[in-house]
Amino acid sequence: MMTERPARSTGNAKRGYLIPIGGAEEKEVHPVILKRFIELCGGKKANIVVIPTASRLADTGSLYVELFEKMGASQVDFMQLKTRKDCERPSYLSRLDDATGIFITGGNQLRLSTIVGGTPFADKLRYLNAHGVHIAGTSAGAAVIPEHMIAGGDAGPTPTQAGVTLTPGLGFINTVVIDQHFRERDRLGRLLTALAYNPYACGLGIDEDTAAFIDPEGVLEVVGSGGITVVDPSDLEYSSIAEIRKGEVVSLLNVRLHILASGARFDTITRKPFVLAELEPEEMA
Numbered sequence: 501m502m503t504e505r506p507a508r509s510t511g512n513a514k515r516g517y518l519i520p521i522g523g524a525e526e527k528e529v530h531p532v533i534l535k536r537f538i539e540l541c542g543g544k545k546a547n548i549v550v551i552p553t554a555s556r557l558a559d560t561g562s563l564y565v566e567l568f569e570k571m572g573a574s575q576v577d578f579m580q581l582k583t584r585k586d587c588e589r590p591s592y593l594s595r596l597d598d599a600t601g602i603f604i605t606g607g608n609q610l611r612l613s614t615i616v617g618g619t620p621f622a623d624k625l626r627y628l629n630a631h632g633v634h635i636a637g638t639s640a641g642a643a644v645i646p647e648h649m650i651a652g653g654d655a656g657p658t659p660t661q662a663g664v665t666l667t668p669g670l671g672f673i674n675t676v677v678i679d680q681h682f683r684e685r686d687r688l689g690r691l692l693t694a695l696a697y698n699p700y701a702c703g704l705g706i707d708e709d710t711a712a713f714i715d716p717e718g719v720l721e722v723v724g725s726g727g728i729t730v731v732d733p734s735d736l737e738y739s740s741i742a743e744i745r746k747g748e749v750v751s752l753l754n755v756r757l758h759i760l761a762s763g764a765r766f767d768t769i770t771r772k773p774f775v776l777a778e779l780e781p782e783e784m785a
Contacts, residue, residue, distance in 0.1 A: 505647055505671030507623075507630035515716035516634040518672055522680040522706035522726065523606055523639030527567055533711045533724050537636050538571045540713075541601030549599045550578035553615055554607030554640040564603060587619035596624055599633055606639030610651050613644055613667060622670055629672055639680050642706065647674040648698055653690030659750040661741060664690040666697060675718065675768045676704050682729060683707045695733045696741040696750050702771060703731035710762075718768040722760045732756040732771050 509515055517540060525533045538546050548568050552561035561578030568576045579592055586592065596602075602625060604612070616622050629635050635645070643649050649669030654660060677698065679691045682705035691703045704712055707726025714720040722728050733755050740751040758773045760766060766773045 505626065506673055507626040509630045513631040516629045516632045517716070518629065518645055518714040519634065519636035519711055520642035520645050520678050520680070520704065520706060520714075521636060521638040521711040522642065522682060522708045522724075522728075524681070524684075524708035525638055525711070525724070526709050531567070531571070533709070534567060535571055536711075536713065536723055537601060537603070537634070538568060538573050541573070541634050544572050544574055545600070546573040546575075547598050547600045548573050548576045548603060549596060549601075550576065550603045550605065551581065551612075551616075551641075552578055552605040552607070553581045554609060554612040554644075555605050556607065556611075560605050560607070564605060568603070581615055581621065584615055584619055587616055587621035593620060593624055596621075596628060599628070601634045601636065602628070604635070604637035604641030604644065606641055609640035609643040609649060609669075610667065612640055613649060613651075613669060617668060617670060625670065626672060635672060636711075642678050642680045644669045645672050646676050646678055646701070647671045648677050648694070648701065650677065650679050650690065650694055653687070653693065655686045656689045657686065658689045659692035659696060659752065660689065661693075661744045661748050661750060662746040663750075664693040664697075666694055673714070673768075675701055677701045678704045678706065680706050681708055683726065688729065691729075691731055692752060692755070693741075693750060695731055695755070696739045696752055699733040699736045699739070702733065702768060703729075705729035705731070714768065720766050720768060722762050722764050724762060727762075728760045728766075730758040730760060730766050730773065732758070734771050
């Protein structure tokens with residue numbers, strides 16, 4: 501039986517973090533994001549499972565295994581899930597029981613969602629996250645984290661009818677829609693279009709080498725060298741998405757937008773951005 505999307509915590513269990521990364525995260529010189537992930541998962545006691553299914557490159561899994569081992573994780577393995585049958589293998593499912601963190605690599609998010617989505621493996625990932633296991637994903641691995649996944653779309657700043665392709669994601673969270681490589685690939689328009697279709701969620705446009713560390717209470721912290729564009733349609737007054745033809749520009753009235761740099765935070769439940777400490781006037785000179 502499939503678990504809820506997202507799965508509910510039971511007993512006194514505390515949810516794990518969700519960590520969507522915008523892709524092209526620094527891996528060698530100052531790997532701030534990946535180190536933070538390993539520390540969160542237990543540091544020297546971290547037990548990490550890497551899922552390189554989205555990638556067609558043979559060495560993607562082993563690359564991240566080597567990186568995480570260098571960062572001090574006690575055990576790192578990768579699972580190359582190539583078919584939906586692989587997602588039913590008892591040995592793979594039981595290996596997840598020992599994990600403190602799951603890392604989903606980049607590649608093609610449709611390859612990932614069509615192989616893993618709706619399988620016992622996906623169910624178990626949601627259950628584990630609801631019971632304290634941290635899940636990070638970069639690029640395609642970030643796109644697949646929400647209930648609604650951006651699978652493709654048009655570049656550019658302006659939303660257009662049919663300017664985005666939406667499909668089901670793995671459903672770890674249902675309050676956000678995520679796009680990645682955001683500034684580098686000019687993806688504001690397609691994120692706005694996605695929110696025009698689904699104004700319930702808020703949009704997170706994550707730049708490269710940047711991550712949103714979303715805590716168990718739904719508050720995200722920006723980590724990395726870029727920024728996160730938050731698009732909040734909760735006060736949306738009007739959308740023309742249902743009234744126009746394919747390719748025409750979408751009118752959206754009263755959409756709120758925030759730009760968050762490293763250290764800034766955003767509550768995905770209350771939709772409030774904030775920083776922990778404001779500089780005193782004399783410190784701002």
